[in-house]
Amino acid sequence: MSDIPEAIGTASEGGLFARAISRESGGSSTDADGHFAETACLNCGTELVGPHCHTCGQAAHLHRTLSAVGHDLVHGVLHLDGKLWRTLPLLAWRPGDLTRRYIAGERADFVSPMAMFLFTVFLMFAVFQAVGFTTPTDIAVPDMKQIGSVLEKEQADLKGKRADLLTRLEATKDEAEASKIRSAIDKVDQDIASIETGRSAIEGDKDGKSNLNITIGNPAGSEFLEHLNEKWRKNPGLMLYKLQSNSYKFSWLLIPLSLPFVWLLFAWRREFKAYDHAVFVTYSLSFMSLMFIALSLLAKAGVGLGWLFTIFATIAPLHIYRQLKQGYALSRWSAIWRLLVLLFAIFIVLSLFLQTLLLLGAF
Structure with a gap:
């Protein structure tokens, strides 16, 4: 069962890549x-x-x-017949022109959006491997029994403190002092309850199964979340590797996940079709892959994280703005408000993509 998602991803990857180079x-x-x-x-x-x-x-x-x-x-x-070198400059500097010209039918001079996407994704992960940006495989699994023992000792100390506070409360006749002691007892009770919840999540039930899924808002005790949690607890290094591998194999899912949000931005503009939005999204993702390649090389060269974030936070929105404005022939204001909405939608898309990867990693 664990090989099914990987096989599907490999088949999809191989089929698309074969079509691109056939x-x-x-x-x-x-x-x-x-x-x-x-x-x-x-x-x-x-x-x-x-x-x-x-x-x-x-x-x-x-x-x-x-x-x-x-x-x-x-x-x-x-595409060393010249397509790549004619496509890359436009993709970097005039992405909207590239999008509009490809949609209009100028296909012979440019790499197709899907072929460009596949090429950049393959190149990005190859560069990540070369510069050492891979998931760690030697993550130590924490000793849950030892953690449970520490929590148990902490809980015992809190119960002793509570007993002392109760003794002081019985002995005092000052109402103001008694009020302070009652507040302290309530605080200790909350700490004891929190530790008990933590112990239940870490040590599990009487059968040794983790109850973490119950503590994060799933009173029904979902079997799927239990299975996923157990896999992460037993071998986090393997799960991180599968997460990275699936993000590479299923990166094409970003295209269908993004399309509805781009379509909503132009729902009342009937001249723009779903195909137009697909070309826009695919070329945009291709550029982002190229930018991640450049950033990873800069990081390897010693550029600080602050500078890398500044570069990304500046270039990525600017590129999307230019592609929107040029590709859809928008005014400055129309492109700006669509950019702001799209930036918010990107977080939703990435969240959905991550949840999909976690789902695939559970099997």
């Missing part, structure tokens, strides 16, 4: 160097009259060599 190939005789000597298209059989088949679009001159495999991989991932 190249057509044909079968025919080759010369000694592995070059096809075709006069007709190897895919559909149409007679060739140029560098590409005018019927199916397959390249006219193919290679059956090992170097061709490397060329296909590099070309497919990076």
